[in-house]
Amino acid sequence: MSWIAWVIAAVFLGIIEVITVSVFFFMCIGIGALFAGIASALGAGIWMQIAVFAAVSIVSVLFIRPVLGKYLKKTDSKPSNIDEIIGKEALVTHKITEENQGFIKIMGEVWGAFSESGEIEKDSTVIIVSVKGTRVIVRKKTINK
Numbered sequence: 001m002s003w004i005a006w007v008i009a010a011v012f013l014g015i016i017e018v019i020t021v022s023v024f025f026f027m028c029i030g031i032g033a034l035f036a037g038i039a040s041a042l043g044a045g046i047w048m049q050i051a052v053f054a055a056v057s058i059v060s061v062l063f064i065r066p067v068l069g070k071y072l073k074k075t076d077s078k079p080s081n082i083d084e085i086i087g088k089e090a091l092v093t094h095k096i097t098e099e100n101q102g103f104i105k106i107m108g109e110v111w112g113a114f115s116e117s118g119e120i121e122k123d124s125t126v127i128i129v130s131v132k133g134t135r136v137i138v139r140k141k142t143i144n145k
Contacts, residue, residue: 024069
């Protein structure tokens with residue numbers, strides 16, 4: 001096979017990599033095609049070109065892909081505005097129990113709330129323990145003496 005065909009295949013696979021979200025799979029196969037093109041340009045026979053293509057592609061998928069994936073993967077998780085209310089104090093506007101939803105007010109917003117344990121009366125101060133969808137789980141604030 002002509003080295004030009006291998007290079008065209010490598011470029012085509014590179015374009016597919018850019019268009020899709022395949023995490024470097026097509027790029028690794030394209031690297032194999034590029035090396036097969038080099039082998040072809042150096043005068044290797046078709047079977048040697050195929051062997052180079054297969055070997056480099058497999059090595060790329062097994063070794064280069066995990067390294068690139070690890071370094072280019074976004075792992076910086078930033079808390080959303082909802083996460084910011086965890087640990088904050090809120091005022092109970094309607095009685096809260098573990099089974100029945102009550103309401104709290106925090107930063108001017110009213111949220112549906114369930115108690116982490118026990119019953120919490122209106123006008124009590126609570127601490128937000130977690131956020132579950134559009135509801136919060138709260139516990140009564142204890143007074144430290």
